[in-house]
Amino acid sequence: MYLATLHNGRPDGHLVVVSTDLSRCVSAGRIAPSLQSALDDWSTHAPQLAALSRQLEARDIAGQKFVPADTLAPLPRAYQWIDGSGYLSHLERVRSLKGSKDEELQSVRPLLYQGGSDSLLAPTAPIMIPEADLALDFEAEVAVIIGPVPMRPTREQAAAAIRLVTVCNDVSLRRLVVDDLQNGFGFFHAKPSTAFAPVVATPDTLGDAWRDNRLHLPVRITVNDALYGQPNAGTDMHFDFVDIIVEAARTRPLGAGTIIGGGTISNRHDESLPIKRDGTGFACIAEARTVEKIKYGRARTAFLQPGDTVRIAAIGQNGQPVFGEIAQTVRLL
Amino acid sequence: MYLATLHNGRPDGHLVVVSTDLSRCVSAGRIAPSLQSALDDWSTHAPQLAALSRQLEARDIAGQKFVPADTLAPLPRAYQWIDGSGYLSHLERVRSLKGSKDEELQSVRPLLYQGGSDSLLAPTAPIMIPEADLALDFEAEVAVIIGPVPMRPTREQAAAAIRLVTVCNDVSLRRLVVDDLQNGFGFFHAKPSTAFAPVVATPDTLGDAWRDNRLHLPVRITVNDALYGQPNAGTDMHFDFVDIIVEAARTRPLGAGTIIGGGTISNRHDESLPIKRDGTGFACIAEARTVEKIKYGRARTAFLQPGDTVRIAAIGQNGQPVFGEIAQTVRLL
Numbered sequence: 001m002y003l004a005t006l007h008n009g010r011p012d013g014h015l016v017v018v019s020t021d022l023s024r025c026v027s028a029g030r031i032a033p034s035l036q037s038a039l040d041d042w043s044t045h046a047p048q049l050a051a052l053s054r055q056l057e058a059r060d061i062a063g064q065k066f067v068p069a070d071t072l073a074p075l076p077r078a079y080q081w082i083d084g085s086g087y088l089s090h091l092e093r094v095r096s097l098k099g100s101k102d103e104e105l106q107s108v109r110p111l112l113y114q115g116g117s118d119s120l121l122a123p124t125a126p127i128m129i130p131e132a133d134l135a136l137d138f139e140a141e142v143a144v145i146i147g148p149v150p151m152r153p154t155r156e157q158a159a160a161a162i163r164l165v166t167v168c169n170d171v172s173l174r175r176l177v178v179d180d181l182q183n184g185f186g187f188f189h190a191k192p193s194t195a196f197a198p199v200v201a202t203p204d205t206l207g208d209a210w211r212d213n214r215l216h217l218p219v220r221i222t223v224n225d226a227l228y229g230q231p232n233a234g235t236d237m238h239f240d241f242v243d244i245i246v247e248a249a250r251t252r253p254l255g256a257g258t259i260i261g262g263g264t265i266s267n268r269h270d271e272s273l274p275i276k277r278d279g280t281g282f283a284c285i286a287e288a289r290t291v292e293k294i295k296y297g298r299a300r301t302a303f304l305q306p307g308d309t310v311r312i313a314a315i316g317q318n319g320q321p322v323f324g325e326i327a328q329t330v331r332l333l
Numbered sequence: 334m335y336l337a338t339l340h341n342g343r344p345d346g347h348l349v350v351v352s353t354d355l356s357r358c359v360s361a362g363r364i365a366p367s368l369q370s371a372l373d374d375w376s377t378h379a380p381q382l383a384a385l386s387r388q389l390e391a392r393d394i395a396g397q398k399f400v401p402a403d404t405l406a407p408l409p410r411a412y413q414w415i416d417g418s419g420y421l422s423h424l425e426r427v428r429s430l431k432g433s434k435d436e437e438l439q440s441v442r443p444l445l446y447q448g449g450s451d452s453l454l455a456p457t458a459p460i461m462i463p464e465a466d467l468a469l470d471f472e473a474e475v476a477v478i479i480g481p482v483p484m485r486p487t488r489e490q491a492a493a494a495i496r497l498v499t500v501c502n503d504v505s506l507r508r509l510v511v512d513d514l515q516n517g518f519g520f521f522h523a524k525p526s527t528a529f530a531p532v533v534a535t536p537d538t539l540g541d542a543w544r545d546n547r548l549h550l551p552v553r554i555t556v557n558d559a560l561y562g563q564p565n566a567g568t569d570m571h572f573d574f575v576d577i578i579v580e581a582a583r584t585r586p587l588g589a590g591t592i593i594g595g596g597t598i599s600n601r602h603d604e605s606l607p608i609k610r611d612g613t614g615f616a617c618i619a620e621a622r623t624v625e626k627i628k629y630g631r632a633r634t635a636f637l638q639p640g641d642t643v644r645i646a647a648i649g650q651n652g653q654p655v656f657g658e659i660a661q662t663v664r665l666l
Contacts, residue, residue, distance in 0.1 A: 011373055130485050184514050186520055188445050190584075251522045
């Protein structure tokens with residue numbers, strides 16, 4: 001089933017069930033007012049939501065038109081947002097010019113950072129930046145929303161906790177990354193609010209596209225309608241979502257509604273931008289720039305500027321966005 | 334006014350107003366079911382809660398006995414927990430043996446880390462650790478809970494956003510700190526769930542003890558009833574809470590219910606443990622060990638072991654805990 005959160009003037013919005021073709025939706029308010037409340041008692045609510053979904057799909061319920069522009073992030077605020085490093089080639093490219101010392105470590109265990117989760121952006125919310133020259137980048141990622149996980153879970157417990165799948169844009173201010181990391185306390189100023197696609201789906205709904213704890217779909221990214229990338233999120237994902245959840249729960253339990261990111265999607269290749277129609281490309285600008293530096297001696301692709309629009313969507317076998325589209329325009333505060 | 338959250342089997346507990354002497358409480362359920370919901374619309378709810386508090390104080394309402402053991406953390410889960418470095422001597426001591434390169438930077442701007450906030454521990458919850466030898470430490474801190482703050486706020490906006498004050502125990506696994514920081518993504522495994530005192534207070538309730546955006550009270554820490562420290566949280570706090578909030582909002586707004594920590598309380602002195610009855614001591618074991626290494630060539634104070642009990646409380650002028658007491662016993666998973 002597909003779920004979304006509609007804007008209703010309240011911080012947590014209003015939960016709706018969405019049809020598979022993303023054309024119609026129906027209020028789930030009589031089951032759970034918000035996605036977090038559904039997740040707080042998933043074993044009770046999920047079957048009820050699934051029944052409502054079947055009625056909507058069978059047109060026993062007409063529902064209303066689903067308007068992605070009326071959505072908030074599926075969880076407009078969450079109690080936890082943890083981003084993992086599933087794809088080694090992302091780290092290798094981003095770190096290749098810095099002589100990282102921990103390459104061995106990062107291929108044994110996924111790296112994690114604790115992201116801010118108090119304001120998660122709607123799919124069409126602007127990216128508000130306080131200054132134009134902060135080297136603004138997008139990061140297209142797959143994210144899962146989980147149920148409660150105990151400390152030191154088994155892989156089976158971690159896999160069973162995966163409730164919902166979607167894609168997100170982990171907005172990054174590259175110029176502040178070095179400061180954040182040199183301070184020694186980790187990412188903070190370099191990682192403002194993350195944006196999410198309008199719709200989340202249960203893994204079973206995704207059929208063959210969800211297997212091996214990975215999403216096997218291309219994720220297409222354009223900037224001002226130029227194609228920057230369409231890497232497959234299931235390819236070259238060294239650590240799957242279960243690896244990341246197990247690692248995240250090494251010293252702590254994880255609460256219901258925790259969002260886990262798979263890291264910037266990254267496929268191994270040595271193309272540079274612009275890519276051909278069947279090219280792979282990149283899910284962030286920093287990687288494109290690294291490849292350019294190696295190939296041409298200098299980076300050519302600019303970071304995002306005020307007025308630029310980035311679009312991110314996972315593409316299904318029918319060529320349509322599975323979770324709807326993230327479409328954000330950069331605005332100066 | 335004083336507020337607390339009672340255990341009721343639900344994740345967010347039940348909001349109560351507590352009497353100034355912490356002896357009685359009354360349900361605030363008819364105003365707001367949880368502290369987060371009160372914070373979501375504070376300008377409406379705070380006057381109603383204050384009126385209820387006055388009735389309780391005047392004994393117009395008898396209320397029920399307030400039992401700290403029945404409380405959860407005031408926010409049992411929060412959308413954000415940001416810890417700042419208010420006290421330079423904490424960083425200096427903890428980092429002194431590592432030859433930190435960023436001493437200059439850290440005295441210009443407070444360092445911040447994004448903490449996990451999906452499960453915040455009740456004041457008497459055990460500290461569950463997955464292994465005995467992780468160098469378990471406490472960190473006694475002052476924390477404030479704030480209302481919404483825009484990106485790049487003025488100092489006046491930041492000060493006006495401070496809603497509630499309390500103390501917390503930022504549990505730290507020192508053996509994992511180096512790994513976390515070498516990974517380059519910042520604190521994660523080294524910082525499991527933080528515990529909070531049973532009661533939060535509005536700044537106006539604290540009278541002279543809250544001034545200059547600091548809590549001017551000694552915070553007393555014992556381990557198995559031995560006095561480890563009673564530093565004054567208002568002394569040597571280089572960055573006040575407004576400095577920390579302004580820094581936290583450099584590239585992002587902050588949502589209602591964000592918890593801001595002032596960092597491990599630390600007063601400048603060169604005493605070592607055990608301290609005299611009027612001594613200052615330390616708000617974490619790592620600092621005591623650093624002073625011992627410098628003085629005696631080796632650390633003598635052990636990190637916490639399973640079975641140890643740490644107690645933390647801010648002490649009012651009447652000698653009583655202002656926010657109640659954190660009393661946690663270490664347990665092996």
